[in-house]
Amino acid sequence: MRHIYGTNLMEQSGDIHLLMTQLGHTSTTTAALYTNPEQEKAKKAAKKLGERRTNYL
Template identity: 90%
Template sequence: MVLVKKYTKAFKSNKSMSPHKLRHTYGTNLMEHSGDIHLLRTQPGHTSTTTAALYTNPEQEKAKKAAKLLGERRTNYLEKD
């Protein structure tokens, strides 16, 4: 815990990060980039895919895609003028 606080202070002033938050961030990023639930289960040492599924958030992914599409539509609209 002390090491996590020490190194997060070096990158984020006045913000602390718990080992749990660090692990969750890693798991979320791993799932976003690999899409492999079995890898996500084994990497952080979970015993079941049900536990590993907590790192997946399909609603957040849908929201990101929708925002990206809206941004592209806006850019295309502005370029036509």
């Protein structure tokens, strides 16, 4: 549950300092475990492909 909360908080806010406060972390390295830059890249790529497809049709 904690990891899900942390991951969702990072996705929604993008604020690592808020995440650190909420979860009681003292290190950004620990808090960074809740970020997933690859997932964000995949979402952006899928969105661009969807826009291209819509514009093509």
